Amino acid sequence: MSVFDDVQNYKSEGSHLVPYPSGAVIPQRDLGKTPVLEALHLGVDFGGLTAVDDFSLVVGRTEIAGLIGPNGAGKTTVFNLLTNIYQPTRGNIMLDGYSTAGKTTAQLSHMGIARTFQNIRLFSNMSVLDNVKVGLHNNTPESLLAAVTHTFGYRKWERQAESRAMDLLDFFGMADLAGEAAGSLPYGAQRRLEIVRALATNPKLILLDEPAAGMNPSETAELMVNIRRIRDTFQIAVMLIEHDMKLVMSICEGICVLDHGKVIAKGSPDEIKANPRVIEAYLGKKKEDGDHAEG
Amino acid sequence: MIQLVETLISGLTLGSIYALIALGYTMVYGIAKMLNFAHGDIIMIGAYAVIVSVATLRLPAVVAILISVAVCTLLGVTIEFLAYRPLRQSPPLTVLITAIGVSYLLQNVALLIFGSEQKSTPRMFQIPDLKLGAVTISGVALLTLGVTAVIMIALTLFINKTRMGKAMRAVSEDKEAAELMGISVNKTITVTFAIGSALAAVASIFFGATYVYIKPTTGSMPGIKAFTAAVFGGIGSVPGAMLGGILLGVLEQLSKTYISTLWSDAIVFGVLVLVLVVKPSGLLGKTVREKV
Numbered sequence: 391m392s393v394f395d396d397v398q399n400y401k402s403e404g405s406h407l408v409p410y411p412s413g414a415v416i417p418q419r420d421l422g423k424t425p426v427l428e429a430l431h432l433g434v435d436f437g438g439l440t441a442v443d444d445f446s447l448v449v450g451r452t453e454i455a456g457l458i459g460p461n462g463a464g465k466t467t468v469f470n471l472l473t474n475i476y477q478p479t480r481g482n483i484m485l486d487g488y489s490t491a492g493k494t495t496a497q498l499s500h501m502g503i504a505r506t507f508q509n510i511r512l513f514s515n516m517s518v519l520d521n522v523k524v525g526l527h528n529n530t531p532e533s534l535l536a537a538v539t540h541t542f543g544y545r546k547w548e549r550q551a552e553s554r555a556m557d558l559l560d561f562f563g564m565a566d567l568a569g570e571a572a573g574s575l576p577y578g579a580q581r582r583l584e585i586v587r588a589l590a591t592n593p594k595l596i597l598l599d600e601p602a603a604g605m606n607p608s609e610t611a612e613l614m615v616n617i618r619r620i621r622d623t624f625q626i627a628v629m630l631i632e633h634d635m636k637l638v639m640s641i642c643e644g645i646c647v648l649d650h651g652k653v654i655a656k657g658s659p660d661e662i663k664a665n666p667r668v669i670e671a672y673l674g675k676k677k678e679d680g681d682h683a684e685g
Numbered sequence: 686m687i688q689l690v691e692t693l694i695s696g697l698t699l700g701s702i703y704a705l706i707a708l709g710y711t712m713v714y715g716i717a718k719m720l721n722f723a724h725g726d727i728i729m730i731g732a733y734a735v736i737v738s739v740a741t742l743r744l745p746a747v748v749a750i751l752i753s754v755a756v757c758t759l760l761g762v763t764i765e766f767l768a769y770r771p772l773r774q775s776p777p778l779t780v781l782i783t784a785i786g787v788s789y790l791l792q793n794v795a796l797l798i799f800g801s802e803q804k805s806t807p808r809m810f811q812i813p814d815l816k817l818g819a820v821t822i823s824g825v826a827l828l829t830l831g832v833t834a835v836i837m838i839a840l841t842l843f844i845n846k847t848r849m850g851k852a853m854r855a856v857s858e859d860k861e862a863a864e865l866m867g868i869s870v871n872k873t874i875t876v877t878f879a880i881g882s883a884l885a886a887v888a889s890i891f892f893g894a895t896y897v898y899i900k901p902t903t904g905s906m907p908g909i910k911a912f913t914a915a916v917f918g919g920i921g922s923v924p925g926a927m928l929g930g931i932l933l934g935v936l937e938q939l940s941k942t943y944i945s946t947l948w949s950d951a952i953v954f955g956v957l958v959l960v961l962v963v964k965p966s967g968l969l970g971k972t973v974r975e976k977v
Contacts, residue, residue: 473865475861475864494864494869495861495864495865496864496865496867496868496869496870499864499865499866499867500867504865505865507862511859511861511862512862513854513855513858513859513862513863514858515854515858515971516851516854516855516858520851520854523848523851524851524852524855524863524866524868525866525867527848527851527852527866527867527868547848548848587866588865590866591865591866591867
């Protein structure tokens with residue numbers, strides 16, 4: 391009957407969502423701590439077109455959150471708003487309790503947000519190791535003079551960065567690829583490297599834009615394990631856009647459904663699966679063709 | 686034979702100057718994705734800075750060089766900040782027209798301050814010529830070649846080994862992704878303009894030492910040729926700018942010596958056209974993959 395039928399067997403983590411002020415829900419274990427993300431009534435217009443309207447969402451500190459919706463619903467636009475690649479026309483974003491208004495994307499990265507892209511955007515001419523080291527830029531400032539003169543402190547930083555980068559690569563089983571050019575890696579490895587690079591910036595919240603796109607079922611299964619490992623190991627929040635409903639329903643705790651730029655449902659996987667508005671958004675109203683459900 | 690060796694050496698010297706200027710074009714293009722047509726005029730300002738420091742203020746040569754480098758670096762960074770930064774989101778054509786405007790502005794400011802008659806560069810380096818058998822190499826040529834070689838090695842190390850260098854490569858590949866890594870794109874572009882303009886100042890010192898006479902439009906021709914060299918080598922590629930500059934200089938001197946002084950520019954640009962027909966991305970340029 392619905393696109394969610396084949397995922398009914400997948401059990402979600404069973405984390406208990408609790409109400410949070412402003413009508414949101416977050417996992418119970420994150421209650422009492424500042425949410426990593428609070429978006430309030432976000433909206434953006436392009437010319438006369440409203441791409442996203444009245445988007446509100448709260449993500450707990452260690453939550454795995456999902457953002458789903460049919461094609462063109464505005465999911466990636468929300469990610470672009472959260473990273474200030476687009477400036478919101480309306481509304482506020484609080485990252486770890488601090489407003490992101492007026493910040494540049496680079497400053498937001500320092501504040502603790504990182505993301506991957508729907509179409510992989512690695513620095514493909516640079517080595518795998520250098521890609522991760524660019525991500526590590528965040529952690530320590532370097533004076534230009536030190537860089538030029540190769541002082542002791544600079545070399546020490548390079549050594550530390552290198553070992554940290556190798557640790558991160560090792561965590562994802564990619565240490566042996568460190569010297570390769572990023573652009574020459576197989577597709578799945580490029581997707582993984584993009585996540586490693588994002589993690590290198592030491593984020594509090596990592597946004598994954600369709601991390602399973604183009605992956606086969608076994609790669610997707612591995613990805614799900616990795617997303618949980620990221621959350622458990624680094625104790626950070628993960629928010630993902632994904633069309634693979636098995637993945638979303640089995641690892642996300644809170645799910646937000648967008649359609650035509652508006653939030654049409656929020657809740658646990660079970661609530662989302664049962665929500666008639668969600669099913670309608672994906673399949674269209676009865677008697678209509680259900681083709682645009684793939685997505 | 687002696688003539689050939691001497692021609693090749695003067696070609697290398699001229700080529701080194703082109704290469705230093707071409708590096709500025711190619712780095713700015715690679716990182717800010719714009720053609721800074723005012724770059725040639727920075728050379729002219731650098732040359733005037735030397736003339737004022739040495740002839741008017743009677744400062745020693747070393748101080749004059751430092752002043753020239755400082756003036757050019759500051760000028761490049763200021764131009765970027767005032768003229769190009771506000772246009773970061775504008776179409777490339779707007780930025781290009783602005784760059785041409787800045788170029789004319791610099792030329793006319795120089796015209797106002799220094800007048801239209803040419804001024805001669807003071808002799809700054811007293812280096813004896815080197816005689817190898819029958820071949821004579823001028824001291825200035827040796828200095829130019831030596832300094833350029835050191836600068837190129839230092840720049841290559843800087844780009845490949847330092848964090849700022851990595852940041853520059855990251856920004857040149859993908860601005861948005863670099864920003865998301867916490868790299869300030871604006872800061873990186875400022876550093877790029879600073880380095881490019883400092884290299885232009887060095888070029889202006891050697892240019893002045895070789896060609897002596899400076900007037901407000903002096904920067905245009907070496908500017909255009911260095912830009913050509915950057916395109917020849919593959920715009921956006923640092924080794925490409927070095928190779929393109931040196932080849933262009935050697936080619937120019939060879940055609941001046943063996944064919945015709947009058948025709949040398951036509952020949953040089955003719956070769957450029959041929960290379961670009963065969964390899965549109967330039968000698969070391971990468972074919973750009975269209976993102977789908």
